[in-house]
Amino acid sequence: MRRAIGEIDSADAPLTLDDLAARMGLSVAHFQRVFSQWVGVSPKRYQQYLALGQAKSLLRNHFTTLATADAVGLSGSGRLHDLFLRWESMSPGEFKRGAAGLTIRWGHFDSPFGPAVVMATDRGICGLGFTSELGDDATLADLTARWPNAQLLQDADAIRHWAVPALAMQGETRLHMIGAPFQLKVWEALLAIPSGQVTTYSEIAGAIGTPAAMRAVGTAVGRNPVSWLIPCHRALRKSGGLGGYHWGLPVKRAMLAYESARADAATG
Numbered sequence: 629m630r631r632a633i634g635e636i637d638s639a640d641a642p643l644t645l646d647d648l649a650a651r652m653g654l655s656v657a658h659f660q661r662v663f664s665q666w667v668g669v670s671p672k673r674y675q676q677y678l679a680l681g682q683a684k685s686l687l688r689n690h691f692t693t694l695a696t697a698d699a700v701g702l703s704g705s706g707r708l709h710d711l712f713l714r715w716e717s718m719s720p721g722e723f724k725r726g727a728a729g730l731t732i733r734w735g736h737f738d739s740p741f742g743p744a745v746v747m748a749t750d751r752g753i754c755g756l757g758f759t760s761e762l763g764d765d766a767t768l769a770d771l772t773a774r775w776p777n778a779q780l781l782q783d784a785d786a787i788r789h790w791a792v793p794a795l796a797m798q799g800e801t802r803l804h805m806i807g808a809p810f811q812l813k814v815w816e817a818l819l820a821i822p823s824g825q826v827t828t829y830s831e832i833a834g835a836i837g838t839p840a841a842m843r844a845v846g847t848a849v850g851r852n853p854v855s856w857l858i859p860c861h862r863a864l865r866k867s868g869g870l871g872g873y874h875w876g877l878p879v880k881r882a883m884l885a886y887e888s889a890r891a892d893a894a895t896g
Contacts (some may be wrong), residue, residue: 629666630742630760632659633674633882642675666740669889716751718806726777727806734768735784739795740886741856741879746791747771749778752802753790756854761876774806774853794857801857807848810838814848821862824891826884828864850874856883 635651636643643651648671649659663671722730732754734747739758745767747755755771762770772780784791794801805812813836820835821827833845852860855875861883873880 629663629740630738630882632663632671633741633886634760634878636671636675638878642672645671669892674885674889714752714800715803715805717812718804722806727775728777730775730778731781732772732775732778733781733783733786734771735782735787735791736764737784737788737791737795739856741882744795745771746784746787746795747775747780748787748790749804751804753787753794753854753857754804754806756794756857758855758875758879760879767875771853803854803857806853807851810844811848811851814845815852815858818849818852818858818860818862821859823859824887826862826864832863859883862887 632648632652635648645656645660648663649656652659654662660670663674718727722728730749732747732749734745734755736759737744737746742758742760743764745755745757745759745764746753755774757767757771759767772778790802793799805815807815814832817832817835829842829845829849830839832849833839833842836845838844846863849860849863850872852858852874855861861873861880
């Protein structure tokens with residue numbers, strides 16, 4: 629489905645269902661069913677969310693400040709997936725030692741946004757990156773550089789019980805984070821942004837009590853080690869522009885369209 633999303637994203641005009649199915653080598657009925665299952669809406673509806681005019685409308689209608697998180701509610705069926713995350717940050721000693729003594733297992737997994745590399749300690753997922761723009765080797769090197777002294781083992785089966793549900797936004801996700809205190813504050817603020825909504829770097833800076841630190845906030849957003857699970861893709865420039873994204877702007881656009889489509893489907 630990442631390849632289908634890529635075809636949609638790069639097309640100069642909307643693609644018909646027949647055309648998309650043919651490009652994927654699937655029957656029309658099977659492609660429609662699988663795409664809708666992965667994304668939550670039909671291919672036609674998804675293309676509407678990637679259209680420039682629709683994207684601008686979504687940004688206007690869904691734009692929010694982090695203060696709206698107070699009204700979301702954290703109990704019952706209204707809880708958002710992002711707020712199910714159980715989070716354990718690395719101790720200052722572990723951070724200083726570069727994770728020496730920790731064993732990190734990693735593997736390749738499929739996701740709605742293309743192939744992904746997932747890494748996890750015994751305490752939870754500690755790294756998640758997407759390979760479609762950078763390639764496998766560069767993505768793995770980027771993620772492992774954050775844990776320079778850890779023992780790394782390729783063992784997808786050992787972490788599949790965490791990785792597959794997390795990428796599919798199902799159930800509870802456990803995270804084991806590495807970061808300086810300021811970075812952890814920024815990542816906690818990102819978790820307060822409801823799915824289908826966006827915010828700005830300046831709003832995040834204000835929410836964590838450092839309104840003048842927009843540049844530092846942007847750096848911390850870019851250093852998020854578990855993209856998608858901590859939704860750094862929901863942070864935009866003050867102008868409403870997408871800004872950059874560590875794993876490539878096509879991935880960011882796909883994530884925002886995916887969440888907006890699902891949010892509207894849930895309320896419609």
